Amino acid sequence: MPNDIPPPPPVSFQQSVARMVDRALDYVKLEPGADRAIKTCNAILQVTFPLKIRGEVRTFTGWRAVHSTHRLPAKGGLRFSPSIDQDSTEALAALMTYKCAIVDIPFGGSKGGLCIDPEQYSRDEMELITRRFARELARRGFLSPATNVPAPDVGTGQREMAWILDTYKNLYPEDINYVGCVTGKPVELGGMPGRLDATGRGIHYALREFFRHPDAVAEAGLSGDLKDKRIIIQGLGNVGYHAAKLLQEEDGARIIAIIERDGALVHEAGLNVEEVHQYMQRTGGVQGFPGVEWVEPGTMALERDCDILIPAALEGVIHTGNAERIRAPLIIEAANGPITFEADEILRARGTVILPDIYANAGGVVVSYFEWIRNLSHMRFGRLERRLDEMRGQHIVSALELMSGEQSPDWLRASLLRGADELDLVRSGLDDAMRVAFQEIERMRQTHDRAMDYRTAAYAVAISRISGASLDLGAY
Ligand SMILES: NC(=O)C1=CN([C@@H]2O[C@H](COP(=O)(O)OP(=O)(O)OC[C@H]3O[C@@H](n4cnc5c(N)ncnc54)[C@H](OP(=O)(O)O)[C@@H]3O)[C@@H](O)[C@H]2O)C=CC1
Numbered sequence: 483m484p485n486d487i488p489p490p491p492p493v494s495f496q497q498s499v500a501r502m503v504d505r506a507l508d509y510v511k512l513e514p515g516a517d518r519a520i521k522t523c524n525a526i527l528q529v530t531f532p533l534k535i536r537g538e539v540r541t542f543t544g545w546r547a548v549h550s551t552h553r554l555p556a557k558g559g560l561r562f563s564p565s566i567d568q569d570s571t572e573a574l575a576a577l578m579t580y581k582c583a584i585v586d587i588p589f590g591g592s593k594g595g596l597c598i599d600p601e602q603y604s605r606d607e608m609e610l611i612t613r614r615f616a617r618e619l620a621r622r623g624f625l626s627p628a629t630n631v632p633a634p635d636v637g638t639g640q641r642e643m644a645w646i647l648d649t650y651k652n653l654y655p656e657d658i659n660y661v662g663c664v665t666g667k668p669v670e671l672g673g674m675p676g677r678l679d680a681t682g683r684g685i686h687y688a689l690r691e692f693f694r695h696p697d698a699v700a701e702a703g704l705s706g707d708l709k710d711k712r713i714i715i716q717g718l719g720n721v722g723y724h725a726a727k728l729l730q731e732e733d734g735a736r737i738i739a740i741i742e743r744d745g746a747l748v749h750e751a752g753l754n755v756e757e758v759h760q761y762m763q764r765t766g767g768v769q770g771f772p773g774v775e776w777v778e779p780g781t782m783a784l785e786r787d788c789d790i791l792i793p794a795a796l797e798g799v800i801h802t803g804n805a806e807r808i809r810a811p812l813i814i815e816a817a818n819g820p821i822t823f824e825a826d827e828i829l830r831a832r833g834t835v836i837l838p839d840i841y842a843n844a845g846g847v848v849v850s851y852f853e854w855i856r857n858l859s860h861m862r863f864g865r866l867e868r869r870l871d872e873m874r875g876q877h878i879v880s881a882l883e884l885m886s887g888e889q890s891p892d893w894l895r896a897s898l899l900r901g902a903d904e905l906d907l908v909r910s911g912l913d914d915a916m917r918v919a920f921q922e923i924e925r926m927r928q929t930h931d932r933a934m935d936y937r938t939a940a941y942a943v944a945i946s947r948i949s950g951a952s953l954d955l956g957a958y
Pocket residue numbers: 559634635636637638681716717718719720721722741742743744780794795796797816817818819843844846847
């Protein structure tokens with residue numbers, strides 16, 4: 483079988499997630515039947531609506547799945563893609579439930595999808611379609627700051643979130659919190675500085691935390707830190723681009739291959755992520771990027787030798803057809819569901835260390851949480867205390883200089899005199915969420931003599947929290 487064609491999945495995406503949860507259920511004590519309550523999707527809305535486009539009536543189908551409501555609002559992205567269907571929407575909603583629990587943010591899990599290829603439509607047509615989809619969701623209670631809050635995912639971004647926000651505002655102008663009906667919107671419309679790169683940055687912070695644990699690093703057969711680690715990344719979109727750029731520019735990692743839809747660029751000395759990204763913006767793909775090796779089909783590059791593999795595009799890219807040939811000792815799942823359940827079993831048996839999606843790509847929803855809180859409080863973070871902090875810093879500098887009789891070094895003075903701005907606070911909160919979550923997953927592994935893989939441990943942490951919250955609520 484050629485490398486680029488995955489075999490038909492023996493289990494669906496949703497079943498794949500459910501089986502991963504089942505593995506963790508062996509380690510968590512629940513009352514009878516609670517496992518089914520946790521795993522089952524609470525509600526799924528399907529809408530089909532007609533629109534006249536270029537003189538022709540076209541119908542569009544979309545879904546919004548609410549996997550859990552033990553916390554509200556239910557939270558999760560909105561995907562515009564020709565390959566989205568009900569099964570994958572439900573699977574992605576389930577991942578959101580576990581993800582929010584792992585990073586300890588008070589949301590249920592949801593996800594939405596519209597079956598459409600955005601490339602086939604003009605900007606104005608996309609606006610018409612997005613606004614209509616938003617109306618369908620809002621009218622049925624699947625869009626509101628209190629109950630269900632979408633965010634960007636594949637095929638959507640700040641632009642779509644702005645249209646959805648405006649549609650909701652026009653429908654419900656009396657809702658004083660209308661700005662919080664979506665996250666990931668433009669900063670000028672109440673979005674959060676730092677949300678755009680949050681998921682990629684979260685991947686970066688997760689890897690940094692992993693490399694602070696020498697036992698974990700040794701388990702993967704690696705040593706040292708991120709400097710000069712050889713990384714292969716698939717998908718240079720919102721998540722992949724920021725993750726790769728930060729790893730390269732801030733930690734000196736070497737991005738030795740970038741896999742995109744049209745093929746892969748390979749360069750052992752390291753690709754310049756920013757140059758490749760700019761080339762993609764100009765040409766729509768990576769083919770023809772000068773001075774490096776070209777591999778087609780690109781998926782073959784997933785199997786090359788490297789230290790860290792980062793699938794950051796789509797689900798199911800590592801499957802039974804290629805899992806045996808994956809050579810990376812460490813995989814961090816930036817995409818949702820990039821490894822099927824069967825492939826995960828194969829990789830686990832071979833000792834590959836996998837940092838799972840439900841932990842690794844949680845940075846996006848963490849910063850979405852900050853954005854939602856900011857919207858409900860109607861005030862930017864740090865607005866009240868920033869100048870006070872600066873004044874305190876000035877007093878500390880003056881006191882130090884008075885006591886020592888010397889002038890403080892410029893770097894110390896600059897750092898003490900600068901009150902944290904909103905971006906500093908967001909990054910600090912994101913870093914903390916990724917560090918604490920990793921430590922809790924590690925703790926769960928420790929309690930089982932580290933015999934548990936990271937995915938199972940992450941699910942075990944999540945399930946314990948969800949069942950605890952449901953019991954406290956008297957939900958069953
Ligand atoms: N955005 C977010 O905040 C979050 C996203 N995620 C997950 O991360 C993943 C990526 O999302 P995001 O970055 O937002 O999406 P984008 O659409 O911005 O990026 C996806 C990238 O992958 C490329 N791609 C698509 N198909 C393939 C393929 N078959 N082979 C190689 N590359 C491919 C796309 O190319 P092209 O443009 O040509 O289609 C694009 O460059 C998804 O699984 C998403 O659910 C998870 C958490 C949060």
